[in-house]
Amino acid sequence: MSATDYKFSGWAGYGPESVEGNLKFIDYEPKKFAEDDIDLKILYCGICASDTSTLSEGWGPVGDMWPQVVGHEIVGEVVRVGSETENGIKKGDIVGVGAQCDSCLKCHYCNKDQENYCSGGWTPTYNGKFSRTSQGSKTYGGYANYWRGPSHFAIPIPAGIDPAEAAPLLCGGGTVYSPLVQYGAGKQAKNVGIIGLGGLGHFGVMLATALGAEVTVISHSARKREDAEKLGAKHFLITGDDEAKAFKGHERSLDLIICTSNAPDMNMQAYLSLIRPGGNFILVGIPETGKLPDIPPTALIMGNVHVGGSLIASPQTLKEMLALVAEKKAKSWIQRWPMSKINEAIPSMVAGNARYRYVLVNEENGGKM
Known part of the structure; x- marks a missing residue:
């Protein structure tokens, strides 16, 4: 599959009313592909309370960053790799991306596997802008068909873990x-x-x-x-x-x-x-x-x-956590929703009905209900 065989589209919020179930399906332009980037065909994306707090503007005004495609508990299949892709990632691999999608990768904390405390500021997977490559390009999350970003922040999903159960582990x-x-x-x-x-x-x-x-x-x-x-x-x-x-x-x-x-x-x-x-x-x-x-x-x-x-987890910490989950056969308690029913799932999440995490399933891309 080449870069021209698919387009980026997803469920976007246009204002605080979107949290009431008013997301709209749109096409958008991702960051310019860099040689350390990957493209993912999204299979699953968890719904995190951070998503609803962003959409409702509970954490502050979103301003000129609307429209927002949120979602930072992403699991998908790698469909494109650059020449400098990290973590041994190759096409066809199942990997996940959490709440952070970039950092400077050079400072004291990035060099100590603490990218989540990057001195230059960490780049959130949505509602942020890239600064290391494609400076100023907006970050788009996982309520979508595809995701593009640095491979450094993509975590291989161990074979012993259901990819849908892995999704909310990547942030929550x-x-x-x-x-x-x-x-x-x-x-x-x-x-x-x-x-x-x-x-x-x-x-x-x-x-x-x-x-x-x-x-x-x-x-x-x-x-x-x-x-x-x-x-x-x-x-x-x-x-x-x-x-x-x-x-x-x-x-x-x-x-x-x-x-x-x-x-x-x-x-x-x-x-x-x-x-x-x-x-x-x-x-x-x-x-x-x-x-x-x-x-x-x-x-x-x-x-x-x-x-x-404590703020989220670094890529190395996420790898160690997933290894522990696979070893102990620990299971996330999830409820699956078709991504097409996102405007029902979000209000249900806000109402506190999840026991204990909602995961959106992109059936068009091969996600399993």
Whole structure:
């Protein structure tokens, strides 16, 4: 297949009302093909909360970047490779692309497999612009037929993983896996808490368990207890409306907490009481308010606990995560939607119906429902 045998088209939002199920199918021009690029025929694309927050402008105005073709949990078949393609990628391979599609590839952090913290700024897979090659060209995501971008950020999908299940791992899975391994889940952090059992939280339980940690899910109600246990959680803490009361007797029981919630009114003093001295509370969910809950300094000082954050995962971290998933035969909980029904899937996602990730299937390209 040559570059002239296919065109780039996808489901685009033209304003905040698009999140209500008003995406339009359009043709668009991708970046100019560079010798380290690949083209993918998209088979699957996960729906991430980042997609809906972008489409709704919950994270801020999109402005002159409309129209937006979102989607950054992409799995597809390689149909074109450049002469400088990386990772041994060749035509016919099944690879995935997550939330980042480029960086400078030269700075201190890029050279340490930390491209997600590139000093020059990382390029998002949509709602961004390329700067290393095709400067100023807009990035387009995976609610589409084809994707073009640097092969450095394309991750081969191991044969033992269903490609549809792999798709949401490329953002949602990597986002929680990265801090889990950074802070020693299953090693020095034997007891791990996961706040919230949603799209990110279900990956947190699954991956922390695969790493050998004993997992506690912290949730507002008992509604998801059975799901948490099926995913591997050993304990389930119900916060109700009074976290301080709910956590009595559980103080200093956890080494690490991954917070997938973005509630601005969390009782942080209560949550930090769950952490042993030297432990870590890591935020991975970004609140649309842009604000953190209040954190009393004494909760940090008296408990010797640390509050931090973590941004997506680097290509190397994604490769390691997929290898672990294949080895442990861990399975993402997904619900498949035909990509043609995107305008039904997006409102359903916004309504909180996913258990626990939606994956769009491009049946025209050979994706399997």
